[in-house]
Amino acid sequence: MDSHRQYEQRVVWTVVDTGIGPLLLAATPEGLVNVVFHATEAVRDRALDRLASRLGREPVEAPGSPVLAEAADQLQAYFAGRRRDFELPLDWSLISGFNRQVLRELASGVSYGTVVGYGDLAGRVGQPGAAQAVGTAMGSNPLPVVVPCHRVVERDGGIGGFGGGLETKRKLLALEGVLPEPLF
Structure with missing residues (x-):
């Protein structure tokens, strides 16, 4: 070789x-x-x-x-606030099936500075009752930040879970202007 x-x-x-x-x-x-x-x-x-x-x-x-x-x-x-979208080749081989479908929809369909509910995202991939499965997909995201699972929140306004920790999720949402900057 x-x-x-x-x-x-x-x-x-x-x-x-x-x-x-x-x-x-x-x-x-x-x-x-x-x-x-x-x-x-x-x-x-x-x-x-x-x-x-x-x-x-x-x-x-x-x-x-x-x-x-x-x-x-x-x-x-x-x-630094100078880029809103990532333009990178992605290798999806660590994830498959429903999880890959949901993450691809998230990557292409939920833009900087916006959020989507777990149930709404499930509906976008044709599985309106699968909000919990969407949560599982977010937890298995091998490409966080670049594939923006931090933009998925609970329908009642709750922030939802996050593999990087809630403080990290809050910082990312604040960076994108969705939440106020954390006070400390």
Whole structure:
């Protein structure tokens, strides 16, 4: 196998500092495959082990990889308030079925500065009674922030759950102007 083919098969990763703490970014040749919140060393190592077993390839640290460098630039611009949409190739291989369908609809149909209810999102993919399943899909989102699960909220105005923690969800919604900035 020549070195170019080998490079094409790699899973690459880096950690970037953001307005919500360090994020682990991982990519395959198809695109960004995983974003992980609170990427301390321990969290990062667990996430990389999970990725290796799910993708069958050992992730390699490569911050200069074109997809990771572009993702890092777009995330920095997003947190600085200069970008509203991500334009990145995405690898959806960590998620399938209903969850993938819901997350794709979320990525394409719920824009910056807006929110959608769990039930409304279920209706958009033709499963109006599946609000709870939408919650499960949000919890399994391998690409948070880029695929904006923070924009999904409860019908009664509650903020809903969030894999990155409620404080992180509030910060993202405040950044997008949906909520007032947290007082502390």
